[in-house]
Every structure is written in C-alpha cells, then in structure tokens.
Amino acid sequence: MRSLDRLTLAHLWLSFAAFAIACVFGLWQMLARSPWPAPFFTPSNYFLSVTAHGSIMAYVLPTFFIMGFGYFTAERALDRRLPLRRLAWAGFGIGIFGVAMAVATILSGRASVLYTFYPPLTGSVWFYIGLVLVVAASWIWCAIMIVAMRDWKRANPGAPVPLAMFATVANAIMWLWTTAGVGTELVFQIIPAALGWTDSVDVGLSRTLFSWTLHAIVYFWLFPAYIAFYTMAPKAAGGRLYSDTMGRVSFVLFLLYSLPVGMHHLFMDPEHSTGFKFLQMTLTVLVTVPTLFTIFTISASMEIAGRLRGGKGLFGWIGALPWERPMVLATGLAFFMLWFGGGGGLINMSYGMNAMVHNTSWVTAHFHLIFGGTVVIMYFAIAYEIWPHVAGSPANSPARQRLQLWLWAIGMMVMTIPWHWLGLLGQWRRVAQFDYTNPLIAQWGPWVLVSVFGGALLLASALLFVWNLAQAHRRPASAVDAFSFARALHEHDRAPRVLNGFGVWNVLVAVLMLAAYGFPIAQFLIDDRPAALVHRTSGRAP
Amino acid sequence: MAARTEQDVVRSELRWSIVVGLTVGAISLAILWAGLVRFINPPSNIETIDPNSVHLSAEFNEANLGTRVENGQVVTRVVATQFSFAPQCVVVPANRQVTLRFTSPDVIHGILVTGTNVNTMVVPGYVAQVHSVFRKTGDLLMPCHEYCGLGHSQMWATVRVVPEDDFKPDADGRALCEKP
Numbered sequence: 001m002r003s004l005d006r007l008t009l010a011h012l013w014l015s016f017a018a019f020a021i022a023c024v025f026g027l028w029q030m031l032a033r034s035p036w037p038a039p040f041f042t043p044s045n046y047f048l049s050v051t052a053h054g055s056i057m058a059y060v061l062p063t064f065f066i067m068g069f070g071y072f073t074a075e076r077a078l079d080r081r082l083p084l085r086r087l088a089w090a091g092f093g094i095g096i097f098g099v100a101m102a103v104a105t106i107l108s109g110r111a112s113v114l115y116t117f118y119p120p121l122t123g124s125v126w127f128y129i130g131l132v133l134v135v136a137a138s139w140i141w142c143a144i145m146i147v148a149m150r151d152w153k154r155a156n157p158g159a160p161v162p163l164a165m166f167a168t169v170a171n172a173i174m175w176l177w178t179t180a181g182v183g184t185e186l187v188f189q190i191i192p193a194a195l196g197w198t199d200s201v202d203v204g205l206s207r208t209l210f211s212w213t214l215h216a217i218v219y220f221w222l223f224p225a226y227i228a229f230y231t232m233a234p235k236a237a238g239g240r241l242y243s244d245t246m247g248r249v250s251f252v253l254f255l256l257y258s259l260p261v262g263m264h265h266l267f268m269d270p271e272h273s274t275g276f277k278f279l280q281m282t283l284t285v286l287v288t289v290p291t292l293f294t295i296f297t298i299s300a301s302m303e304i305a306g307r308l309r310g311g312k313g314l315f316g317w318i319g320a321l322p323w324e325r326p327m328v329l330a331t332g333l334a335f336f337m338l339w340f341g342g343g344g345g346l347i348n349m350s351y352g353m354n355a356m357v358h359n360t361s362w363v364t365a366h367f368h369l370i371f372g373g374t375v376v377i378m379y380f381a382i383a384y385e386i387w388p389h390v391a392g393s394p395a396n397s398p399a400r401q402r403l404q405l406w407l408w409a410i411g412m413m414v415m416t417i418p419w420h421w422l423g424l425l426g427q428w429r430r431v432a433q434f435d436y437t438n439p440l441i442a443q444w445g446p447w448v449l450v451s452v453f454g455g456a457l458l459l460a461s462a463l464l465f466v467w468n469l470a471q472a473h474r475r476p477a478s479a480v481d482a483f484s485f486a487r488a489l490h491e492h493d494r495a496p497r498v499l500n501g502f503g504v505w506n507v508l509v510a511v512l513m514l515a516a517y518g519f520p521i522a523q524f525l526i527d528d529r530p531a532a533l534v535h536r537t538s539g540r541a542p
Numbered sequence: 543m544a545a546r547t548e549q550d551v552v553r554s555e556l557r558w559s560i561v562v563g564l565t566v567g568a569i570s571l572a573i574l575w576a577g578l579v580r581f582i583n584p585p586s587n588i589e590t591i592d593p594n595s596v597h598l599s600a601e602f603n604e605a606n607l608g609t610r611v612e613n614g615q616v617v618t619r620v621v622a623t624q625f626s627f628a629p630q631c632v633v634v635p636a637n638r639q640v641t642l643r644f645t646s647p648d649v650i651h652g653i654l655v656t657g658t659n660v661n662t663m664v665v666p667g668y669v670a671q672v673h674s675v676f677r678k679t680g681d682l683l684m685p686c687h688e689y690c691g692l693g694h695s696q697m698w699a700t701v702r703v704v705p706e707d708d709f710k711p712d713a714d715g716r717a718l719c720e721k722p
C-alpha cells in the first residue's frame with residue numbers, strides 16, 4: 001500500500017503547492033487593479049502574473065488533483081492493486097517536467113499570452129510545449145483508469161462498477177474527448193506559429209477549437225466534487241447514498257452534455273451564425289439536468305443521515321447533521337456557493353443576456369465562485385478525508401480544518417459579490433490597472449477594495465490549508481481504519497449494462513459532436529477564411 | 543422522505559425528474575424570450591475582410607471611419623488595433639437605431655460600451671456588427687475587453703451620445719466628435 005500512497009501524495013502535493021503560490025499572485029493582481037498601489041507593479045508584470053495564476057489554477061491544480069485522486073479511487077473503490085503503476089510514475093514525471101517548463105517560461109516574461117492563448121498573439125514555444133506535456137501526462141492517467149476498470153470487470157463479470165470508479169472513468173473518457181480540441185489547436189496552429197514555421201493563423205478556427213475544450217474542461221474540474229458529493233459526503237454524514245442509479249445517470253449526462261456546448265463561449269463572436277449558436281445554447285440548458293439531479297439525490301441522502309441522527313420535522317434533519325465533520329461542512333458550503341454561482345451561470349448562458357456580462361468582471365467573479373469556491377472547497381475536503389490513508393496520518397485537527405473551510409467560503413463570498421456587481425457596472429476583465437481619476441471608474445473604488453479584503457481571506461485560508469496538510473508529515477504514522485466509500489440505500493449485485501460501461505455513450509458523444517461542431521469546424525476548411533499574421537508578445541523572433 | 547422500499551425511491555426520483563423537466567423548460571423559454579422578443583442580437587453576420595489590408599478597404603479606410611448617415615441609417619465604423627481605436631471618439635444620436643461595425647488588422651480585441659448591451663468580440667478577418675439604441679446622452683466608455691498584448695489596459699475609446707437635435711452630420715453624412 002505504501003507506494004500507492006506516495007503516488008497519490010506526489011500528485012496532490014504538486015497540485016496544492018502550485019495552488020498556494022498562485023493564490024499569492026491572485027492577491028497581488030487584486031491589489032494592482034484596486035485604487036491602492038501594488039509593489040513591483042508594471043503592466044507586463046501584471047500579465048505575467050495573470051498568465052501564471054490562470055495557467056496554474058486551470059491546468060495544474062485540477063489536473064494533478066484529479067490524477068492523484070483517481071489513482072487513489074481506482075485502488076480503494078475496486079479493492080485491488082493499481083495496474084501499470086510504473087507508467088503512472090512516468091506520467092507524473094512527464095507532467096512535472098511540463099509544469100516546470102511552462103512556469104519557467106511564464107516567469108521569464110516570454111509567454112504573457114494568458115491561459116487561453118488566443119492566437120495570433122503568440123508567446124515562446126516552451127510555454128505551449130510544457131502544457132502539451134501536462135496534457136500528455138493526463139492522457140496516461142486516462143488510459144490507466146480505463147485499464148483498471150476493464151481489468152476489474154473481467155474479474156467480476158456482471159457486477160456493477162463501484163460508483164466512485166464509474167464516475168472517475170466517465171471523467172477520464174470525457175477528458176480524452178475534451179482535450180482533442182485544444183490539442184489540435186496547439187499542435188497544428190499555435191506551436192507551428194510559435195516556432196516560426198507558419199506566419200499566419202486562421203483565428204476563427206482556433207477560437208472554435210478552443211471552445212470545444214473550454215466548457216467540458218470545467219466539468220473535468222467539477223467531477224471530483226460530484227464524486228465526493230455522491231460517494232463521500234453521505235458516509236461522512238452517517239447515512240447512505242439515496243440512489244446509486246441516479247449517480248450513474250448524472251455522470252453519464254455530464255459526459256454527454258459537457259462537450260457539444262462549448263460554442264456558448266462564442267456567442268459574441270462574428271465567425272459563427274445564429275443557428276449553431278442557438279443549437280449549442282439549447283444543449284447548454286440540458287447541462288443543468290445532472291446538477292439538479294445531484295442536488296436532489298444529495299439532499300435526500302443528507303436527509304436520511306439527519307433523520308437517523310434524530311432530526312425531526314421538515315427541516316429539523318439539517319440541524320441534526322454532524323456539521324463538525326469537515327466533509328459535511330464543506331458539502332454544505334459548496335452547495336451554498338453553488339446556489340449563487342448557478343444563478344449567475346443561468347445569465348451567462350442566455351443567448352441575449354450574455355451581452356450584458358461578456359468579458360466583464362462578472363465572468364471572472366462567476367468562475368471564481370463556482371470553480372474556486374464550490375469545486376476547490378471540495379478538493380480541500382477530499383484531501384482532508386483521504387489524507388490519513390495517503391500521508392500515513394491525519395491532517396491538522398478538525399477544528400483547524402473547519403476554520404480553513406469557513407475562511408475560504410467567507411473569503412470567496414466577500415471577494416466575488418462586489419466583483420459580480422462591478423461587472424454589471426461595466427468593469428471589464430484582464431486589465432492591469434484602472435484610471436481611478438476618471439469619475440466613472442472612481443465610483444468602483446470601494447467595491448474593488450472589498451474584493452481585495454476577500455482575496456486576503458482567501459490567501460490566508462490557502463496557506464492554512466497547506467499548513468494543515470503538512471502537519472501530518474510531522475507526526476508518526478498512525479493506524480487508521482480501512483478507507484471506504486459511501487454505500488447506497490439499496491444495493492444491487494447487477495447494474496443495467498448501459499449504466500456499467502461507456503460504449504454506447506461514446507457513440508452518442510460522437511454523434512452529438514458531429515452535429516454540434518461538424519459544420520462549425522468544416523466551414524473554415526470549406527471556404528477560405530482570411531488568416532491573421534502572427535504577433536509575438538515578446539516582440540522577439542522565436 | 544419515506545424511502546423504505548426501492549419503489550419509494552424510484553417514485554420520488556420520477557417526481558423530481560418532472561420538476562427538473564419543468565424548470566429546464568421554463569429556463570429555455572425565458573432565454574428564448576430574452577433573445578427573440580427583446581432587442582438583443584449578438585454579432586452573427588459572418589462577414590470576412592482581409593486583416594492585412596483593412597486600411598486600404600473601401601469601408602474601413604481612414605476617411606470612412608466614425609459615424610456616418612447612409613440612406614437615413616446611422617452607421618458607426620471603428621478599427622480596433624494594438625493598442626488604440628480609430629477613431630478614439632465616436633458620436634451617435636440618442637434614441638435612434640445605430641449600427642456599429644468593427645474590425646481588427648492585427649490580433650483579437652473586443653469591445654463593450656458601459657451601461658448598454660453593446661458587446662462583441664473583434665476578430666481579425668471578420669467584421670463584427672451589432673445594433674443598438676442609446677437612450678441616455680453623455681459620454682460612455684468603450685474599452686477593449688479582450689487581452690490583446692501588454693498595452694491592453696490603455697486601450698479604450700469614448701462613445702458620445704448627443705440629443706437627436708444636436709446630431710448634425712456634414713454634407714457627406716459624416717459626424718465627428720467635437721473637442722470636449
């Protein structure tokens with residue numbers, strides 16, 4: 001068991017160390033945008049910082065967390081040794097090498113293109129190659145997850161794959177589909193341009209390929225949170241999962257509907273027609289279905305736990321839950337943030353209302369709340385929950401863990417509420433510094449300062465998190481009970497075949513993607529769209 | 543929630559699925575209403591232009607930028623480039639439909655006009671077109687809202703909304719911002 005622990009541990013520490021550093025960058029950015037002075041401020045430092053912060057938060061923190069948690073899940077949920085462990089370590093090596101390459105390039109100031117790339121702006125090729133290596137590492141992980149499930153099914157013919165593993169493999173398969181878009185963009189458009197092999201880029205095509213990835217990647221990040229909702233929170237609360245089937249259905253729906261909807265990020269783009277924008281918007285509405293299912297199933301599971309603990313009446317069960325347990329507390333806080341974030345998301349995805357908020361601070365605030373808030377707080381809770389089994393002894397005391405979770409949730413609300421409001425006032429995103437002598441902008445000042453305060457709470461919480469985890473390494477290894485995931489209220493020894501594998505679903509994804517993206521991509525190849533000359537941010541030749 | 547048997551579970555799930563279905567239906571209708579009935583129209587005109595010769599084109603050469611009345615229609619043309627707009631200020635009449643047309647000769651930009659629903663990406667190779675009616679008079683900010691390089695933060699222009707009576711195009715139909 002020890003070596004697996006080290007595999008997961010290595011992934012999680014890489015993820016969290018990068019996260020803590022990126023939070024320092026985040027707070028500095030907050031200061032730079034505020035009426036207060038920020039040390040070392042220059043516009044180029046700002047965009048260097050936003051590139052580092054965005055790339056780490058979007059590509060390093062979630063990817064390595066998901067890989068580490070996936071290896072853990074494969075071994076614990078399937079109750080057998082992980083196959084291809086050597087390969088997993090090789091993947092980690094490739095990944096950490098890629099991260100180092102990308103981060104060093106960003107810090108040298110030669111890749112200030114932000115984590116979304118947006119050619120024809122191009123940075124140093126090492127940045128992109130570093131990120132391609134991270135993606136390659138994650139593909140190795142995907143393959144290992146698929147092999148692990150296949151081996152287990154061979155050994156247990158007809159038995160239902162445990163929900164936690166079923167969901168993990170759903171995520172791995174979704175991620176393979178997801179990365180096809182950005183991978184194609186990087187390999188065929190951006191890297192040749194960064195190397196100087198090509199001198200122009202079809203910008204419409206590159207934006208379309210990136211949009212292929214841009215929505216589903218968010219669900220890739222979200223999956224661990226949902227896995228924890230279904231397979232960890234009910235157990236921590238002292239109850240059972242209300243329905244295992246509902247979980248399978250939700251995870252399959254995520255796989256299906258996360259992909260053919262990315263063009264909702266291009267509503268305000270001139271290279272696509274109304275028809276396909278509308279089609280993908282309609283599909284986007286369906287993405288709310290699995291989330292609504294999840295809210296129901298988890299609430300029902302929690303209700304069971306609350307009633308088992310003596311909760312009475314319509315809402316009495318809520319108070320009866322063991323809120324002192326970090327996993328339960330985090331789930332509650334995550335749901336709370338999901339309410340606000342989900343409401344904001346409905347506005348973003350509306351075809352017309354999007355015009356009010358597109359590329360304003362509203363969007364930045366929205367994804368901090370839902371990704372930085374709801375999702376990342378569950379990463380914390382998962383880490384605390386599995387830490388005794390991964391690091392050999394538990395993280396710091398539950399009281400410290402709760403303090404850290406509360407700080408994160410409060411900081412996130414304090415930071416993002418004014419930030420949303422600023423977006424509605426018209427504050428636009430990705431700006432190094434605002435001219436607060438302009439009366440229109442001066443009225444934003446107080447709101448921005450409230451956000452800065454929220455950001456400071458978040459940084460404090462991030463550092464406390466790392467500290468809490470580090471405490472485990474200062475204590476001798478302690479004996480812990482075997483880890484197990486939540487059990488369902490009604491367990492089965494069979495599952496319907498369609499809900500025990502992904503064959504049919506892969507075919508459906510292919511059909512949906514062909515319908516949603518077939519023509520929108522083909523149009524760039526059919527008629528000759530004008531290409532734009534490559535512009536280097538560094539001003540230097542490659 | 544009574545969940546003693548599997549049937550109870552399935553029944554409650556079906557009930558909830560109906561609630562979900564209705565919610566999703568209602569959301570779709572609200573979005574359709576906002577998009578179709580209200581005056582909101584994202585740019586979807588797919589009009590191409592060679593980004594390398596924008597300044598030589600009939601439409602976006604320097605003499606034709608800014609606001610112009612054409613066959614009774616108010617059309618405003620702006621070129622977004624690293625790191626400024628041409629022109630830096632445009633004038634438009636209040637309470638009349640204005641067609642705004644943008645393009646870029648270099649990298650991706652985007653614009654919004656504060657306090658309005660004017661918002662579009664400006665992608666090199668394309669002309670982005672949006673329509674709007676400005677209700678309030680005064681100066682509005684029109685910043686570039688997509689990162690376009692290290693000078694991005696300095697990139698913004700002014701939209702001057704004047705009362706209809708003060709909107710006086712010249713003999714050519716052009717209207718320029720007066721010095722503030």
Ligand code: HEM
Nearest residue numbers: 023026027029030054057114115372429430431455458459
């Ligand atoms: C200490 C906590 C944090 C603070 C103070 C903070 C602050 C900021 C600021 C000021 C920006 C720049 C916005 C702009 O220029 O428009 C930003 C961007 C961003 N943040 Fe954070 N952030 C924090 C944590 C997080 C977390 C936890 C995540 C996700 C897990 C995250 C993901 C991002 C991403 C993806 C961007 C986008 C950069 C871009 O627009 O290219 N941040 N953050």
Ligand SMILES: [Cu+2]
Nearest residue numbers: 214215262264
């Ligand atoms: Cu999306």
Ligand SMILES: [Cu+2]
Nearest residue numbers: 686688690694
């Ligand atoms: Cu810009």
